[in-house]
Amino acid sequence: MRFSTANTENPNKFNFVKKARYFFIFSIIITVLGILTLGIFGLNYGVDFRAGSSVDIAVKKDLTGQKTEIEKFLVDNDFGKPGLTVGASRVTLRFDEVLNPTKEKALKQGFAAKFDKDASAEVNTVDVEIAKELQWNALKAILVASIGIVIYVSIRFEWRFAVAAIVALLHDAFIVISLFSIFRLEVNLPFIVAVLTIIGYSINDTIVIFDRVRENMRFAKIKSKLDIARVVNESIWQTLTRSVNTVMTVVVAALCLLIFGSEAIKLFSLAILFGLISGAYSSIFIASPLWLVLKNKQKPKTAVKSSTVI
Template sequence: MDFNAHYKDRFDFVKHRKKFFGISIAITVLGIIVLLFAGMNYGVDFRAGTSLDISIGQATDKAKVDQVFTDSGLVPTIVTIGGNNNDHVSARYNNILADDEIKKVQKAFVTTYGDKVSQEVNTVSPDIARELGIKAMIAVGIASVAICIYVSIRFEWRFAIAAIISILHDAFIVISLFAIFRLEVNLPFLAAILTTIGYSINDKIIIFDRIRENLRFAKVKSNEDLADLIHHSTWQTMSRNINTVVTVLVAVLCLFIFGSQSIKLFALAKMIGLASGAYSSICIASPLWYLLRNKSLGSKRKATA
């Protein structure tokens, strides 16, 4: 097949695949080390305890909030301050607070900040936390297997292997960065992982579909021919991939900027996942398929010889 010469001078992702593999491996290894020694910063959804989301109706600072908790006699494990004007306080306790203890905290904030104070309480028992953790792993596993089956049926096993590896790469990149920077992991985080998997496979299907289409008319006799086919297929779908990702990123960025405190971490995880999905579709999935297909070409050449 005579490919458009317009793409020949553009950046060759297949040629530089080892650099991209190295970057992904470095982040993955660092993430594994952090997970082994520090684990994830689980929120109350996956760890028994009580979380309080307190809206105080005015700007505040960490020192003042810490003093309020000290005055109440119930100092939380983790305290974060957020909101558009630093008017929102999130507190997490590793133990389950009784009703009178929750009221004591609220009273302390009302005393300091006035009657505009309101709070939302979320309590999870140990059994529920354990059940949520198990179901989260099952959900990710089922989604990955279903996608692998879908890609195998629609394309071929090499595409399926490349897709599932790069999808797991995207999910683990999000997990690694949240572990490294000690960001809280909760149910919205799980939702972000699952939607990341969905958007990620969409990007990969676009490129794989073009590769398959070009492969029908191409005479691939060497690894150079195969690399050239992937290079042109990637750039032929580049504008579509970029437009798709940017459109969703704008929406997620609006959620991160204007959304409530409880949805900011979901939006952040989604932004990381979208960026990783776009990166892996171009820099990981296609080069992986190239390696698998190239081995097949090598086997055919030996058989012919």
Template sequence: MHYNDKFHTNIRFDFIKHQKKFFGASLALVVLGIVSLLVFGLNYGVDFKAGTNMDIEIGKAVTQEQAKELLGTLGYKDLAPTVGGASNQRLSVRFDEVLEQPKVTEILNALKKQYGDQVSAEVNVVSPDMARELGVKTIYAVIIASVAIMIYVAIRFEWRFALAANIAILYDAFVVVALFSIFRLEVDLPFIAAVLTTIGYSINDKIVIFDRIRENLRFSKTKNKEQLAEMVNASLWQTMARNVYTVLTVLIVAISLYLFGSESIKLFALAKIIGLTSGAYSSVCIASPLWLMLRGKQKPKQTAKTSAAS
């Protein structure tokens, strides 16, 4: 740990000095994610492919093995039903086909025969056309959100800040998608909501840091890249406590949802946890060093010219 007299800041770790390591690790994860997406793709839920989802209230405790065995007798041996709810009385089953009403009735009658007349179900059907429409609208939502954020940052700061921030938030969104692809986790509409909120929380961290960089840049005389690096590093540590506390506050909630929430919200919470962690990392290790690289390519203004202009 060393103390920066110029900015009155405790520098516990030099992020700028190790930026190549951060860029290399981030690039490796991006490449791994691209390979996984090309080879395996995403494990789409019913929301993004034609199919039927049945949320069934059994009324008594049921195990996954019992539910799987019962569905097997009806010709669905490959399904993996999810058991949850209070005392494991709720069953969630996702079918890769659009079930007609007679088939839904047959499944419910089999469950009622096994567990009693208290069995009830909520059935959601997604047609192929609806699945395609949801997929297209999701892509539009991510693009529009990214462009809007880039325009906002460009207006409030400058294009270098906007470009660095947008690359970093797209990286955050991609990390969530890549990890869900690598570990074959299901992608549904709550997952998309998690990705979009990740973009929102991610840009918040970056705005705080960029605002401090702009303030330090305004009141300090930086003449070369080394001085710029010193200023950026100091700005990161000046805002570190605020960013950590902000992220931890939301992260605690997301972890609680994942640990104690229902099965239907666990993947949403997991996507939030990944996105928040990536957003905190990219704000410090990607966005700020990227801005420094872009700014470093600009020719510094000569002191004489500055004095003459003033």
């Protein structure tokens, strides 16, 4: 795989096409590490995707400094060591097993008596069959979204753009999934919503660059592969400011949700943040150079047949 551009390129401007091989290698390494991590550790599924009970307790007191005491209370009363999140106004427990009515009652009464008499608890239970169905439906949602994007981009542009776009957005989704696996963050239904949002954001940013590439190809005098590479590089530069400004404004909003939002949306905000950064990276450094690789494999008689290649 070799990238090069015409000698008329401005030497002071970063050449995205010429350096693309390094970004490809970096993404391949991250992908391999992600596969290894998922193979070894898997994902930390929440109650939404595995059988168990989720207990959300609304409290009037701030119990953030009493996490150790809550853990001891749970162990002493034979509730084991569930996943525990303590916020200023909410305590969340995640049990791997389904709590029966007797244990539910004992937990509510014991917690209220020891920590906050005004506490109110809500228990949500997911059985094994529902958990499996939710996992499969989540995979179907991502698959259907990806197929729809491929069909649309193939019709609106061409199949090479579609292949490059789908590789970029799957790259973004996989990066987020791998990071959640590495840091053992909980995967629940809001996480799936975040992944679908990331896919939509990533394809939107990628399409903007692809549209500029297509417009520039229409008016460029294409005589060699070097000319196509020059068009791709210039197209990325022409849309770079827009891409950076867009991602930065959304990153600020995601950071505010992460810092000031409730415990219920923190993991959602974190997934969005990971995806925004990965989406900007793949749109700029992966998608268009990958399209160029596919375009250069086109037969010469059709690749440079006229000035209107696409």
